[in-house]
Amino acid sequence: EPEVTQTPSHQVTQMGQEVILRCVPISNHLYFYWYRQILGQKVEFLVSFYNNEISEKSEIFDDQFSVERPDGSNFTLKIRSTKLEDSAMYFCASSRTGTYNEQFFGPGTRLTVL
Amino acid sequence: AQSVTQLGSHVSVSEGALVLLRCNYSSSVPPYLFWYVQYPNQGLQLLLKYTTGATLVKGINGFEAEFKKSETSFHLTKPSAHMSDAAEYFCAVSGTSGTYKYIFGTGTRLKVLA
Numbered sequence: 001e002p003e004v005t006q007t008p009s010h011q012v013t014q015m016g017q018e019v020i021l022r023c024v025p026i027s028n029h030l031y032f033y034w035y036r037q038i039l040g041q042k043v044e045f046l047v048s049f050y051n052n053e054i055s056e057k058s059e060i061f062d063d064q065f066s067v068e069r070p071d072g073s074n075f076t077l078k079i080r081s082t083k084l085e086d087s088a089m090y091f092c093a094s095s096r097t098g099t100y101n102e103q104f105f106g107p108g109t110r111l112t113v114l
Numbered sequence: 115a116q117s118v119t120q121l122g123s124h125v126s127v128s129e130g131a132l133v134l135l136r137c138n139y140s141s142s143v144p145p146y147l148f149w150y151v152q153y154p155n156q157g158l159q160l161l162l163k164y165t166t167g168a169t170l171v172k173g174i175n176g177f178e179a180e181f182k183k184s185e186t187s188f189h190l191t192k193p194s195a196h197m198s199d200a201a202e203y204f205c206a207v208s209g210t211s212g213t214y215k216y217i218f219g220t221g222t223r224l225k226v227l228a
Contacts, residue, residue, distance in 0.1 A: 004157075031214060043158070043204060045215040056213055091157060098214045105150075107157040 002026045004106035006092050012112045016081050021109045023075045023092030032075045033093040033103060034067065036060070043091065049075065050098070082113045116141045116207050120219035128227045133192040135222045137179075137205030140186065147188040148206040148216065149179055158204065164188060175199070200226045 005024045013019050025032050034046040047057040049067055066078045075094075079086055089110050093103040121136040139145055146165050150158040162173025169181040179190045188205060202223045206216040 033215065035216070035218075042220040043206075043216075043218040045217070048213075048215055056215055058215075095214065102148075102160060102163055103214075103216060104160075105158040 004092055004094055004104050006090075006106035006109050008109060009107065010110045010112070012114065013082055015084060015113055019079050019082055019111060021077045021079075021090050021092075021111070023077075023094075023106055024073055025075055025092065025094030026096075026104055027073070029094035029096050029104070031055075031095045031098055031103075032067075032069070033095075034077045035091045035093065035105075036088040037091065037108075038085075038088045046077070046090075079111075082111075084113050087111055087113045116145065116217045118205050118207050118217055118219035120203075120205050120222050122222055123220060124223050124225065126225040126227055127195045129197055130194050133177075133190070133195045133199065133224065135190040135203050135205075135224065137188045137190065137219060138186050139188060139205070139207045141207055145207045147179075147181060148208070149173065149177070149188075149190050150204045150206060152202045152204065152221075154201075161190070161203075195224075195226045197226050197228065200224055 007022045032049040035043050037043045045058050047061045048055045064080045068076050089108045091108045092106040095103045117140045119138045148163045149161040151161050152158050161177050162171045164171045164181045172178045177192045202221045204221045205219040208216050
């Protein structure tokens with residue numbers, strides 16, 4: 001069964017450093033998403049991506065964040081200068097269409113900012 | 115704007131007892147509703163979804179949920195709890211057009227007692 005994969009599973013970085021979180025969505029999916037879950041809190045939407053551009057972003061997704069689909073298979077989330085409060089589990093998701101919108105989630109990348 | 119409220123951050127049931135996890139939503143458009151389960155250190159797995167049609171939805175692992183528009187609810191039930199059901203459960207709502215992001219509730223951690 002196809003699944004969304006994410007690498008790395010755990011990333012530790014120093015405050016101010018850049019990190020890139022990687023995701024491989026399901027191959028015939030067209031919509032891609034990033035969510036994050038701060039420890040003990042709910043899952044929050046960050047950004048959605050379709051047709052090689054951002055279709056929607058939350059207020060969390062400020063200028064420090066960017067997304068890219070560099071090669072037609074990977075989908076990346078970059079945080080330019082990490083802050084302590086960026087420590088969270090980051091989930092990538094993909095869906096085949098926008099409507100009837102079942103999103104398939106990856107296992108997550110736990111980002112720890114020291 | 116859409117929102118989800120999950121009553122009870124922690125629920126304990128005895129093995130074999132009924133599981134009832136509550137979810138109420140707010141949406142200005144007909145919602146799509148989802149229940150996801152998260153096992154420790156794992157990603158989000160879809161349990162079931164409501165898009166249109168039958169309001170009683172059956173999912174995996176014996177779970178079901180009923181969409182009640184008049185009560186703006188989508189409670190998750192299982193007739194008989196199993197130890198393996200211990201996990202965190204998230205209710206989510208998404209729009210039907212224009213925006214496909216999920217809005218998640220704060221989650222309910224289910225504990226199953228032997």
